[in-house]
Amino acid sequence: MAKKIKDPGIGRSSNQNARRFINPDGSFNIKHINRPNSVSESYDYLINITWTKFFLWVLLGYTLINIVFALIYTLLGISSITEPSGSFFRDFLNAFFFSAQTVTTVGYGAMAPKGLLFGIISSFEALVGLLSFSFVTGLLYGRFSKPRANIQFSKNMVLRKHNGEDCIMFRLMSRSVNVMIRPRIEATLSLSLKNKDGKFVNSFYNLKLERNSITYLPTTWTVVHPIKDTSPLFEFDSDKIKKLNGEVLILVSYYDESFSQEVHQVHSYVLKNLKMRERFVPAFYYDDDGYTVLDHDKLNKTMPANED
Numbered sequence: 307m308a309k310k311i312k313d314p315g316i317g318r319s320s321n322q323n324a325r326r327f328i329n330p331d332g333s334f335n336i337k338h339i340n341r342p343n344s345v346s347e348s349y350d351y352l353i354n355i356t357w358t359k360f361f362l363w364v365l366l367g368y369t370l371i372n373i374v375f376a377l378i379y380t381l382l383g384i385s386s387i388t389e390p391s392g393s394f395f396r397d398f399l400n401a402f403f404f405s406a407q408t409v410t411t412v413g414y415g416a417m418a419p420k421g422l423l424f425g426i427i428s429s430f431e432a433l434v435g436l437l438s439f440s441f442v443t444g445l446l447y448g449r450f451s452k453p454r455a456n457i458q459f460s461k462n463m464v465l466r467k468h469n470g471e472d473c474i475m476f477r478l479m480s481r482s483v484n485v486m487i488r489p490r491i492e493a494t495l496s497l498s499l500k501n502k503d504g505k506f507v508n509s510f511y512n513l514k515l516e517r518n519s520i521t522y523l524p525t526t527w528t529v530v531h532p533i534k535d536t537s538p539l540f541e542f543d544s545d546k547i548k549k550l551n552g553e554v555l556i557l558v559s560y561y562d563e564s565f566s567q568e569v570h571q572v573h574s575y576v577l578k579n580l581k582m583r584e585r586f587v588p589a590f591y592y593d594d595d596g597y598t599v600l601d602h603d604k605l606n607k608t609m610p611a612n613e614d
Contacts, residue, residue: 455571
Protein backbone atom coordinates (compact mmCIF):
# COMPACT_ATOMS: atom_id res chain seq x y z
CA MET A 307 0.00 0.00 0.00
CA ALA A 308 1.44 3.34 -1.08
CA LYS A 309 1.55 6.06 1.56
CA LYS A 310 0.72 9.65 0.78
CA ILE A 311 3.24 12.31 1.68
CA LYS A 312 2.81 15.94 2.59
CA ASP A 313 2.50 18.57 -0.06
CA PRO A 314 6.07 19.19 -1.38
CA GLY A 315 5.20 22.82 -2.05
CA ILE A 316 2.89 22.52 -5.05
CA GLY A 317 -0.48 22.80 -3.31
CA ARG A 318 -3.27 20.26 -2.85
CA SER A 319 -6.03 22.10 -4.69
CA SER A 320 -6.48 21.10 -8.31
CA ASN A 321 -8.80 21.49 -11.27
CA GLN A 322 -10.03 19.34 -14.12
CA ASN A 323 -8.19 21.58 -16.60
CA ALA A 324 -5.08 22.08 -14.46
CA ARG A 325 -1.84 22.07 -16.46
CA ARG A 326 1.40 20.42 -15.45
CA PHE A 327 3.29 21.95 -12.51
CA ILE A 328 6.73 22.00 -14.14
CA ASN A 329 7.40 22.82 -17.79
CA PRO A 330 9.82 20.73 -19.88
CA ASP A 331 12.48 23.45 -19.49
CA GLY A 332 12.37 23.12 -15.69
CA SER A 333 10.42 26.31 -15.00
CA PHE A 334 7.31 26.24 -12.83
CA ASN A 335 4.07 26.71 -14.71
CA ILE A 336 2.75 29.68 -12.74
CA LYS A 337 1.25 32.96 -13.90
CA HIS A 338 1.88 35.95 -11.64
CA ILE A 339 -0.63 38.80 -11.48
CA ASN A 340 -0.67 42.02 -9.44
CA ARG A 341 3.00 41.47 -8.59
CA PRO A 342 4.97 44.63 -7.78
CA ASN A 343 8.01 45.12 -10.00
CA SER A 344 11.41 46.41 -8.94
CA VAL A 345 14.51 47.55 -10.82
CA SER A 346 16.59 44.81 -9.18
CA GLU A 347 14.54 42.19 -11.03
CA SER A 348 16.04 43.36 -14.31
CA TYR A 349 19.34 41.78 -13.25
CA ASP A 350 17.69 38.39 -12.69
CA TYR A 351 15.90 38.71 -16.01
CA LEU A 352 19.05 39.55 -17.97
CA ILE A 353 21.00 36.79 -16.24
CA ASN A 354 18.49 34.06 -17.08
CA ILE A 355 17.31 34.87 -20.61
CA THR A 356 18.83 33.19 -23.65
CA TRP A 357 22.03 34.52 -25.19
CA THR A 358 20.15 35.65 -28.29
CA LYS A 359 17.73 37.77 -26.26
CA PHE A 360 20.58 39.07 -24.11
CA PHE A 361 22.60 40.39 -27.05
CA LEU A 362 19.46 41.81 -28.66
CA TRP A 363 18.81 43.81 -25.46
CA VAL A 364 22.43 44.99 -25.44
CA LEU A 365 22.16 46.06 -29.09
CA LEU A 366 18.86 47.80 -28.41
CA GLY A 367 20.24 49.68 -25.40
CA TYR A 368 23.37 50.71 -27.33
CA THR A 369 21.27 51.96 -30.26
CA LEU A 370 18.82 53.89 -28.08
CA ILE A 371 21.59 55.68 -26.19
CA ASN A 372 23.18 56.80 -29.44
CA ILE A 373 19.85 57.88 -30.93
CA VAL A 374 19.04 60.02 -27.89
CA PHE A 375 22.40 61.80 -27.87
CA ALA A 376 22.40 62.08 -31.68
CA LEU A 377 19.08 63.91 -31.52
CA ILE A 378 20.45 66.25 -28.83
CA TYR A 379 23.54 67.06 -30.92
CA THR A 380 21.45 67.56 -34.07
CA LEU A 381 18.84 69.79 -32.46
CA LEU A 382 21.44 71.93 -30.64
CA GLY A 383 23.40 72.43 -33.86
CA ILE A 384 25.57 69.93 -35.71
CA SER A 385 27.95 72.77 -36.59
CA SER A 386 29.51 72.37 -33.14
CA ILE A 387 30.67 68.91 -34.17
CA THR A 388 31.13 68.96 -37.94
CA GLU A 389 30.12 70.92 -41.04
CA PRO A 390 26.32 70.86 -41.61
CA SER A 391 25.26 69.00 -44.74
CA GLY A 392 21.94 70.75 -45.23
CA SER A 393 20.06 67.49 -44.74
CA PHE A 394 18.56 66.67 -41.32
CA PHE A 395 18.93 62.93 -41.92
CA ARG A 396 22.59 63.28 -42.99
CA ASP A 397 23.33 65.52 -40.01
CA PHE A 398 21.59 63.02 -37.70
CA LEU A 399 23.76 60.20 -39.06
CA ASN A 400 26.92 62.22 -38.45
CA ALA A 401 25.70 62.97 -34.92
CA PHE A 402 24.91 59.27 -34.40
CA PHE A 403 28.41 58.23 -35.48
CA PHE A 404 29.95 60.91 -33.25
CA SER A 405 27.81 59.65 -30.36
CA ALA A 406 28.96 56.04 -31.00
CA GLN A 407 32.60 57.19 -30.90
CA THR A 408 31.98 59.11 -27.68
CA VAL A 409 30.00 56.45 -25.81
CA THR A 410 32.64 53.83 -26.61
CA THR A 411 35.48 56.34 -25.90
CA VAL A 412 37.02 55.45 -29.28
CA GLY A 413 37.27 58.98 -30.66
CA TYR A 414 38.65 58.68 -34.21
CA GLY A 415 39.37 62.41 -34.36
CA ALA A 416 37.35 63.19 -37.50
CA MET A 417 34.71 64.92 -35.38
CA ALA A 418 35.14 66.74 -32.07
CA PRO A 419 32.85 68.88 -29.87
CA LYS A 420 33.26 72.64 -29.90
CA GLY A 421 32.15 74.92 -27.14
CA LEU A 422 31.41 74.45 -23.46
CA LEU A 423 27.87 73.04 -23.87
CA PHE A 424 28.86 70.30 -26.31
CA GLY A 425 31.90 69.50 -24.20
CA ILE A 426 29.69 68.97 -21.14
CA ILE A 427 27.18 66.82 -23.08
CA SER A 428 29.86 64.64 -24.68
CA SER A 429 31.63 64.22 -21.33
CA PHE A 430 28.37 63.13 -19.73
CA GLU A 431 27.78 60.70 -22.61
CA ALA A 432 31.26 59.21 -22.10
CA LEU A 433 30.35 58.61 -18.44
CA VAL A 434 27.09 56.94 -19.50
CA GLY A 435 29.09 54.74 -21.86
CA LEU A 436 31.56 53.70 -19.17
CA LEU A 437 28.76 52.84 -16.74
CA SER A 438 26.79 50.98 -19.42
CA PHE A 439 29.72 48.84 -20.51
CA SER A 440 30.60 48.13 -16.89
CA PHE A 441 27.02 46.96 -16.35
CA VAL A 442 27.13 44.72 -19.43
CA THR A 443 30.51 43.31 -18.37
CA GLY A 444 29.05 42.45 -14.97
CA LEU A 445 26.11 40.73 -16.64
CA LEU A 446 28.45 38.72 -18.87
CA TYR A 447 30.43 37.59 -15.85
CA GLY A 448 27.22 36.74 -14.00
CA ARG A 449 25.89 34.70 -16.91
CA PHE A 450 29.10 32.69 -17.20
CA SER A 451 29.70 32.24 -13.47
CA LYS A 452 26.13 31.50 -12.33
CA PRO A 453 25.99 27.89 -11.11
CA ARG A 454 23.47 25.92 -13.14
CA ALA A 455 22.91 22.24 -13.76
CA ASN A 456 23.50 21.01 -17.30
CA ILE A 457 21.34 17.90 -17.45
CA GLN A 458 19.49 16.58 -20.47
CA PHE A 459 16.46 14.38 -19.81
CA SER A 460 14.84 11.93 -22.19
CA LYS A 461 11.79 13.41 -23.86
CA ASN A 462 9.45 10.73 -22.54
CA MET A 463 9.18 8.01 -19.93
CA VAL A 464 8.65 4.41 -20.96
CA LEU A 465 6.65 1.64 -19.30
CA ARG A 466 7.85 -1.91 -19.83
CA LYS A 467 8.70 -5.16 -18.08
CA HIS A 468 11.97 -5.21 -16.18
CA ASN A 469 13.04 -8.14 -14.00
CA GLY A 470 9.54 -9.54 -14.35
CA GLU A 471 7.78 -6.37 -13.15
CA ASP A 472 6.15 -3.41 -14.84
CA CYS A 473 8.46 -0.43 -14.46
CA ILE A 474 8.43 3.23 -15.38
CA MET A 475 11.76 4.50 -16.68
CA PHE A 476 13.34 7.70 -17.88
CA ARG A 477 16.90 8.52 -18.85
CA LEU A 478 19.26 11.43 -18.32
CA MET A 479 22.79 12.52 -19.15
CA SER A 480 25.09 15.52 -18.88
CA ARG A 481 25.02 17.94 -21.81
CA SER A 482 28.71 18.73 -21.27
CA VAL A 483 31.80 16.52 -21.12
CA ASN A 484 32.03 17.01 -17.35
CA VAL A 485 31.33 13.93 -15.25
CA MET A 486 28.45 14.40 -12.82
CA ILE A 487 29.71 13.56 -9.31
CA ARG A 488 27.36 11.78 -6.87
CA PRO A 489 24.11 12.57 -8.66
CA ARG A 490 20.97 11.77 -6.71
CA ILE A 491 17.31 11.89 -7.63
CA GLU A 492 14.06 12.55 -5.81
CA ALA A 493 10.92 11.52 -7.68
CA THR A 494 7.45 12.54 -6.51
CA LEU A 495 4.18 11.51 -8.11
CA SER A 496 1.31 13.99 -8.12
CA LEU A 497 -2.13 12.57 -8.87
CA SER A 498 -5.13 14.83 -9.41
CA LEU A 499 -8.25 12.83 -8.47
CA LYS A 500 -11.82 13.59 -7.46
CA ASN A 501 -12.64 13.38 -3.77
CA LYS A 502 -16.00 12.48 -2.21
CA ASP A 503 -17.26 16.03 -2.74
CA GLY A 504 -16.54 15.88 -6.45
CA LYS A 505 -13.63 18.32 -6.22
CA PHE A 506 -10.22 17.64 -7.72
CA VAL A 507 -7.45 17.29 -5.13
CA ASN A 508 -3.75 16.61 -5.56
CA SER A 509 -2.28 13.62 -3.75
CA PHE A 510 1.50 13.22 -3.50
CA TYR A 511 3.60 10.07 -3.24
CA ASN A 512 7.32 9.33 -3.11
CA LEU A 513 8.32 7.05 -5.97
CA LYS A 514 10.79 4.43 -4.79
CA LEU A 515 13.55 3.97 -7.34
CA GLU A 516 15.83 1.03 -7.95
CA ARG A 517 18.67 3.46 -7.30
CA ASN A 518 18.23 7.06 -6.29
CA SER A 519 21.95 7.87 -6.32
CA ILE A 520 25.14 6.77 -8.03
CA THR A 521 28.78 7.78 -7.65
CA TYR A 522 29.60 8.99 -11.16
CA LEU A 523 27.65 9.70 -14.33
CA PRO A 524 29.96 9.87 -17.35
CA THR A 525 27.39 8.41 -19.81
CA THR A 526 23.64 7.88 -19.27
CA TRP A 527 21.53 6.87 -16.28
CA THR A 528 18.27 5.01 -16.76
CA VAL A 529 16.15 5.69 -13.68
CA VAL A 530 13.72 2.89 -12.84
CA HIS A 531 10.59 2.87 -10.67
CA PRO A 532 9.27 -0.70 -10.18
CA ILE A 533 5.48 -0.80 -9.92
CA LYS A 534 5.31 -3.02 -6.82
CA ASP A 535 2.60 -3.26 -4.19
CA THR A 536 4.17 -0.25 -2.43
CA SER A 537 3.87 1.88 -5.58
CA PRO A 538 0.95 4.34 -5.87
CA LEU A 539 0.46 3.01 -9.42
CA PHE A 540 0.15 -0.64 -8.39
CA GLU A 541 -3.67 -0.57 -8.29
CA PHE A 542 -3.88 0.58 -11.91
CA ASP A 543 -3.20 -1.54 -14.98
CA SER A 544 -0.80 -0.22 -17.60
CA ASP A 545 -3.53 1.22 -19.83
CA LYS A 546 -5.17 3.11 -16.97
CA ILE A 547 -1.83 4.55 -15.81
CA LYS A 548 -1.53 6.48 -19.05
CA LYS A 549 -5.02 7.92 -18.59
CA LEU A 550 -4.35 9.24 -15.10
CA ASN A 551 -4.06 12.97 -14.53
CA GLY A 552 -0.63 12.59 -13.00
CA GLU A 553 2.80 14.15 -13.14
CA VAL A 554 6.16 12.82 -12.00
CA LEU A 555 8.19 15.65 -10.42
CA ILE A 556 11.96 15.18 -10.61
CA LEU A 557 14.70 16.88 -8.61
CA VAL A 558 18.31 16.04 -9.52
CA SER A 559 21.28 17.21 -7.46
CA TYR A 560 24.97 16.65 -8.12
CA TYR A 561 28.41 18.15 -7.56
CA ASP A 562 29.67 20.14 -10.54
CA GLU A 563 33.43 20.54 -10.85
CA SER A 564 33.09 23.63 -13.08
CA PHE A 565 31.42 25.62 -10.28
CA SER A 566 32.94 23.63 -7.38
CA GLN A 567 29.57 23.30 -5.71
CA GLU A 568 26.34 21.32 -5.75
CA VAL A 569 23.80 22.24 -8.38
CA HIS A 570 20.16 21.27 -8.85
CA GLN A 571 17.74 20.85 -11.71
CA VAL A 572 14.01 20.13 -11.79
CA HIS A 573 12.06 18.35 -14.48
CA SER A 574 8.74 16.58 -14.84
CA TYR A 575 6.91 14.01 -16.92
CA VAL A 576 3.14 13.68 -17.38
CA LEU A 577 1.74 10.17 -17.35
CA LYS A 578 -0.32 10.68 -20.49
CA ASN A 579 2.92 10.91 -22.50
CA LEU A 580 4.14 7.48 -21.41
CA LYS A 581 5.52 5.28 -24.17
CA MET A 582 4.07 1.83 -23.64
CA ARG A 583 6.09 -1.36 -24.04
CA GLU A 584 9.19 0.34 -25.42
CA ARG A 585 12.77 0.46 -24.24
CA PHE A 586 15.59 2.94 -24.67
CA VAL A 587 18.15 2.37 -27.37
CA PRO A 588 21.71 2.14 -25.94
CA ALA A 589 23.31 5.56 -26.25
CA PHE A 590 26.98 4.55 -25.87
CA TYR A 591 29.27 1.91 -27.32
CA TYR A 592 32.98 1.09 -27.57
CA ASP A 593 35.06 1.94 -30.61
CA ASP A 594 37.94 -0.10 -32.06
CA ASP A 595 40.43 1.60 -29.74
CA GLY A 596 38.41 0.73 -26.64
CA TYR A 597 37.09 4.25 -25.99
CA THR A 598 33.53 4.74 -24.80
CA VAL A 599 31.57 6.71 -27.39
CA LEU A 600 28.48 8.56 -26.12
CA ASP A 601 25.92 9.52 -28.77
CA HIS A 602 23.84 12.43 -27.46
CA ASP A 603 21.36 12.07 -30.32
CA LYS A 604 20.26 8.67 -29.00
CA LEU A 605 19.11 9.82 -25.57
CA ASN A 606 15.45 9.99 -26.65
CA LYS A 607 15.41 7.05 -29.05
CA THR A 608 13.32 4.02 -28.13
CA MET A 609 12.41 0.72 -29.75
CA PRO A 610 9.73 -1.92 -29.10
CA ALA A 611 10.51 -3.96 -25.99
CA ASN A 612 10.62 -7.72 -26.38
CA GLU A 613 8.59 -8.97 -23.42
CA ASP A 614 7.85 -12.50 -24.60
